[in-house]
Amino acid sequence: MKKSLVSLIVLSLAFAVPTQSTAATKQSKFQQVNKTFQALLTDGNDALDALDAEYEKNIDALDAALLAATQAAEVASLNEVLAATTLYTPQIAASTKKIDDAKVNFSNFAKVKVLSASLVGATRIYRYLECGDTRLGPNGQGGQEYAITDCADSPNPQLGKKSTKSTDIGATVAGENWQKGYLTSININVIISCIGIVNCGGTEALDNAIAENAVQLLTPIEFETTRSTIKIETVNLANLNTKYGEARKKAEATRSETVTRATSARQSQLDDLTEIYQDKKDALEIQASIAENAVAAAKRASKDPEIFDKAFTVAYKFEYNRRMLSELADTEWSGTWTYRTINSLAKIARLADTADSIAARYSYKNASAFNSSIGIGFTGEPEFRATLKVVVAKYQKATGTRIAISA
Numbered sequence: 001m002k003k004s005l006v007s008l009i010v011l012s013l014a015f016a017v018p019t020q021s022t023a024a025t026k027q028s029k030f031q032q033v034n035k036t037f038q039a040l041l042t043d044g045n046d047a048l049d050a051l052d053a054e055y056e057k058n059i060d061a062l063d064a065a066l067l068a069a070t071q072a073a074e075v076a077s078l079n080e081v082l083a084a085t086t087l088y089t090p091q092i093a094a095s096t097k098k099i100d101d102a103k104v105n106f107s108n109f110a111k112v113k114v115l116s117a118s119l120v121g122a123t124r125i126y127r128y129l130e131c132g133d134t135r136l137g138p139n140g141q142g143g144q145e146y147a148i149t150d151c152a153d154s155p156n157p158q159l160g161k162k163s164t165k166s167t168d169i170g171a172t173v174a175g176e177n178w179q180k181g182y183l184t185s186i187n188i189n190v191i192i193s194c195i196g197i198v199n200c201g202g203t204e205a206l207d208n209a210i211a212e213n214a215v216q217l218l219t220p221i222e223f224e225t226t227r228s229t230i231k232i233e234t235v236n237l238a239n240l241n242t243k244y245g246e247a248r249k250k251a252e253a254t255r256s257e258t259v260t261r262a263t264s265a266r267q268s269q270l271d272d273l274t275e276i277y278q279d280k281k282d283a284l285e286i287q288a289s290i291a292e293n294a295v296a297a298a299k300r301a302s303k304d305p306e307i308f309d310k311a312f313t314v315a316y317k318f319e320y321n322r323r324m325l326s327e328l329a330d331t332e333w334s335g336t337w338t339y340r341t342i343n344s345l346a347k348i349a350r351l352a353d354t355a356d357s358i359a360a361r362y363s364y365k366n367a368s369a370f371n372s373s374i375g376i377g378f379t380g381e382p383e384f385r386a387t388l389k390v391v392v393a394k395y396q397k398a399t400g401t402r403i404a405i406s407a
Contacts, residue, residue: 029399030302033312034295036398041291048284055277062266062273069262077255084247088240095237102229103188109222110186112215117178119214125205126150126178128190129215134158134173136165144168149175152187191227195234290387293319294394300362311364313405316391317379318367322355324378379407 112129120126131151137143145163147156156175163171186206194200209215217223297315304311329352351374358366378384388405396402 029308029401030298030305032398033298033395036394037291037294037298040394041288041295044284044287044291048281048288051277051280051284055273058273059270062269066262066266070259073255073258073262076258077251080251080254081248084244084251088244088247092237092240092244095233095240098229098233099237102226102233105222106188106191106226106230107185109219109226110188111218112184112186113218114178114180114182114184115213115216117180119209119212120178121150123205123209123212123214125209125214127154128152128187128202128206129178130185130187131156131158132182132184134163134165145171145173146176147173148178148182148184150177151184152189186223188230191230192234195231196238286383286387287390289323290390293323293387294391300364300367303362304364307364309399309401309403312395313403314364314368314371315362316405317371318355318358320384320387321371321374321378322352322359325352325355325374328352376407 114120120129126148127150129148129151131148131153134145134147136145143166145165147158149156149159158173159175161173163173190202190206194203197203210217293316296319297312300315300318301308301311325348329348355370358370384407392403392405
């Protein structure tokens with residue numbers, strides 16, 4: 001692609017300067033050639049500056065577009081989160097309050113009376129009954145202090161402790177089973193632990209104990225209402241929190257996707273922009289090198305005004321060979337160069353030094369000999385032939401003379 005662009009550029013440049021109507025004198029050839037290629041160099045440098053400025057401007061525009069897209073995505077995300085917060089936060093607060101209130105009131109409505117001690121054991125409801133306080137046995141103040149053995153806090157932490165109710169010295173709290181007529185309360189964990197669980201043992205034990213008259217609810221309506229509130233609102237609260245969390249995640253995912261998409265689009269546009277910029281820059285840099293080589297060649301050829309045309313062709317080839325050697329010598333070696341007459345790093349370095357030495361004390365004879373030693377290593381390549389189209393055309397337009405520069 002680069003080589004084709006070079007061809008297009010040099011062909012277009014070949015007709016950029018009006019043709020001179022009369023032949024120039026020997027002295028004026030240098031002036032005309034120098035002026036023509038100095039103008040080409042100036043135009044190229046100006047165009048390169050303008051290209052750089054345009055490239056930076058386009059990058060700024062891409063950055064501004066990305067920033068705008070990012071900010072828009074942030075605003076949209078915040079609005080989605082705000083909408084979700086506005087929707088779900090009051091519901092979550094209301095549900096939480098209902099649960100908290102129900103839990104506070106639970107102990108007031110969870111009181112039961114034991115109707116059948118044997119059924120308490122059979123239904124295993126004892127695991128969900130509060131252990132309650134200890135009591136003294138039949139002997140009054142001097143009797144044994146008892147605590148329920150099998151209850152929600154099993155093993156009952158009061159068992160074996162020093163009795164605080166018995167007057168017997170050294171008496172400890174002994175265990176006893178549930179008896180008919182005992183009053184206690186249902187432990188709230190029987191409700192909480194079974195929320196959302198199918199065939200939960202606690203719920204079955206409680207319902208069976210009530211159905212079989214193992215225990216009797218003292219305030220059944222209030223208990224069922226409270227139990228229902230805790231169960232329903234706990235499930236509702238979990239659902240609200242899930243929806244709220246999903247809404248926030250969705251907002252963030254949308255924001256992230258939008259920013260990623262905008263970033264990817266910017267990179268794609270930047271790649272295209274950079275490719276076009278680099279192609280144009282390469283072409284302008286080639287134009288600059290053509291102009292610089294031609295200006296230098298014109299100055300060197302002015303030393304031989306009687307053969308200016310021929311001297312210019314030799315000097316131009318010399319400048320081209322010298323530039324290519326310098327670039328090659330300064331380039332990190334990759335082992336991929338295929339120039340036919342240049343086969344070693346040492347030779348390249350020597351040739352580059354020789355070219356610099358000749359340039360310092362330039363002569364037509366030494367430049368011709370140097371070009372012959374290089375051969376077509378550089379001038380046989382398409383890039384050189386492409387530059388000749390510019391040089392030959394502009395030289396003719398400047399001087400009225402058509403020169404021939406061979407490889």
